[in-house]
Amino acid sequence: MSQSPDKIRCDACPVLCFIKDGMSGACDRYANRGGQLVRVDPHLLLDRTLQQGGELVPFGARDDWDGRLLDDQPRFVTAIGAGTTYPDFKPAPFIISTPIDGVDMVTVVTEGIFSYCGVKIKIDTDRYLGAERATVRAQGEPVGHVTTVEYGSQMLSLGGVNHLTHGGKKEGRVTCETLLDLCNRKAVELTIDGGATVVVQAGRAPVVNGVAEERMRVGCGSATIGMFAQQWFGKVDEVIVVDDHITGVLSEHQAGKVVGVPATGIRIGGHKSTPGRYFHVAEPGAGWGGTNLSDPLAIIESFDPARAWPGLSLFMVSTTGEHAAYYELDAALRPVEKPMPEPLALSVARIRENCEPALCTVLFMAGAGGSLRAGVTENPVRLTRSIKDMLTRVTAGGAPVYVWPGGGITFMVDVLRMPVNAFGYVPTPAIVAPIEFTLRLEDYAALGGHMAHVRPASSLAGGNIQVQGAHEENPWPLNVPAPGDGRPA
Ligand code: SF4
Numbered sequence: 234m235s236q237s238p239d240k241i242r243c244d245a246c247p248v249l250c251f252i253k254d255g256m257s258g259a260c261d262r263y264a265n266r267g268g269q270l271v272r273v274d275p276h277l278l279l280d281r282t283l284q285q286g287g288e289l290v291p292f293g294a295r296d297d298w299d300g301r302l303l304d305d306q307p308r309f310v311t312a313i314g315a316g317t318t319y320p321d322f323k324p325a326p327f328i329i330s331t332p333i334d335g336v337d338m339v340t341v342v343t344e345g346i347f348s349y350c351g352v353k354i355k356i357d358t359d360r361y362l363g364a365e366r367a368t369v370r371a372q373g374e375p376v377g378h379v380t381t382v383e384y385g386s387q388m389l390s391l392g393g394v395n396h397l398t399h400g401g402k403k404e405g406r407v408t409c410e411t412l413l414d415l416c417n418r419k420a421v422e423l424t425i426d427g428g429a430t431v432v433v434q435a436g437r438a439p440v441v442n443g444v445a446e447e448r449m450r451v452g453c454g455s456a457t458i459g460m461f462a463q464q465w466f467g468k469v470d471e472v473i474v475v476d477d478h479i480t481g482v483l484s485e486h487q488a489g490k491v492v493g494v495p496a497t498g499i500r501i502g503g504h505k506s507t508p509g510r511y512f513h514v515a516e517p518g519a520g521w522g523g524t525n526l527s528d529p530l531a532i533i534e535s536f537d538p539a540r541a542w543p544g545l546s547l548f549m550v551s552t553t554g555e556h557a558a559y560y561e562l563d564a565a566l567r568p569v570e571k572p573m574p575e576p577l578a579l580s581v582a583r584i585r586e587n588c589e590p591a592l593c594t595v596l597f598m599a600g601a602g603g604s605l606r607a608g609v610t611e612n613p614v615r616l617t618r619s620i621k622d623m624l625t626r627v628t629a630g631g632a633p634v635y636v637w638p639g640g641g642i643t644f645m646v647d648v649l650r651m652p653v654n655a656f657g658y659v660p661t662p663a664i665v666a667p668i669e670f671t672l673r674l675e676d677y678a679a680l681g682g683h684m685a686h687v688r689p690a691s692s693l694a695g696g697n698i699q700v701q702g703a704h705e706e707n708p709w710p711l712n713v714p715a716p717g718d719g720r721p722a
Pocket of ligand 1: 243244245246247248249250257258259260261262263659660
């Protein structure tokens with residue numbers, strides 16, 4: 234921190250703001266209060282005895298919450314509100330020792346500044362959102378792209394260092410804002426070139442072209458035939474499950490053959506893959522089963538007069554049960570729509586019942602294998618090795634992370650497992666995200682940790698602290714690694 238008569242310089246990131254008394258810096262995370270540089274947001278601790286999502290409790294609001302009890306009744310010190318180390322050779326803002334079951338543990342916490350970061354989004358929908366590799370935009374700016382379709386979901390990849398740093402200034406700013414909002418659980422409207430407009434919010438249903446998605450598919454068309462063949466047998470002569478990817482035909486499918494469904498002479502368009510499984514019966518879209526079809530009969534080419542018969546019953550349904558229709562062949566073997574028989578209406582309801590609610594999932598992904606490690610140890614590669622050896626546990630706001638195999642510390646975390654508003658930004662632009670490293674004190678010393686800066690949790694007393702209930706589904710980050718957890722014998 235540098236001083237001038239009426240301003241102080243914040244050196245917590247490369248922007249190096251000069252901040253007047255009473256004002257905050259460009260990121261609103263630091264402020265000048267009476268000539269002191271302060272972190273504006275409270276520093277968050279987690280407590281297993283408090284209800285998750287309950288009211289934030291200011292430290293010191295209860296008489297018994299003194300520094301001593303912080304040590305006696307361990308709370309997990311997250312990096313949320315902890316502050317940032319810049320440049321990185323300085324030790325992390327907090328290196329906290331905690332005795333757990335007779336073992337001295339240490340947690341190194343810092344708010345990492347991530348230029349190499351983004352989000353992976355899973356949108357549960359059968360609707361066509363856009364072609365693979367199509368550009369995804371926010372506020373008109375390119376912020377990412379469409380990746381693969383997974384089972385019942387469309388994946389998007391947003392952010393990354395190229396959008397943050399290689400496009401124009403506006404592209405970087407909008408990308409940063411989009412990532413920040415998504416990570417902090419806000420709704421963001423995205424438009425896909427040549428595709429849909431979708432509103433994405435972590436933990437909420439996607440809204441595709443203004444319509445809230447209700448459910449995922451029960452399976453692909455072929456899987457749906459497999460699941461329900463027995464239930465349809467004897468109630469209808471032919472079933473087609475319409476799907477943009479794999480359309481299923483009961484009489485030809487192995488499941489239909491096993492239960493004894495006779496051939497119907499039906500001929501389907503698209504590419505036949507294996508018996509009863511057809512690819513690409515139509516173009517993708519917002520119609521039946523993620524196709525562009527509003528009339529499913531468009532995929533039927535004909536019925537073979539040698540096998541089909543007048544009165545043959547045909548049931549067509551989509552992979553979510555959102556669309557369904559019943560037909561009988563007339564004398565010319567043309568399908569004529571008829572009221573849905575009760576047993577088939579029940580099977581539509583069964584398909585819908587088996588579809589899980591459609592949600593958006595947002596995973597934050599970032600690389601912590603660079604200079605951030607110097608705030609943890611004087612020998613950064615040892616931190617990387619210690620994580621790979623599972624001696625060091627990595628969490629983000631107390632949430633478990635997945636660390637990718639291979640080099641570096643590339644991690645992913647579900648933002649819904651983290652406390653709300655855990656993320657910030659700096660206008661370089663980059664995302665600020667909490668990261669904690671927890672390990673045994675003896676292991677910390679062995680990897681060249683900043684031992685002179687280790688201090689007990691009670692040293693936090695008097696700071697701007699808040700305590701919140703830990704997420705019930707998260708493992709407690711302070712659990713001592715059990716024997717066989719990767720520790721060398
Ligand atoms: S952007 Fe924020 S962290 Fe960076 S120098 Fe300014 S106030 Fe400090």
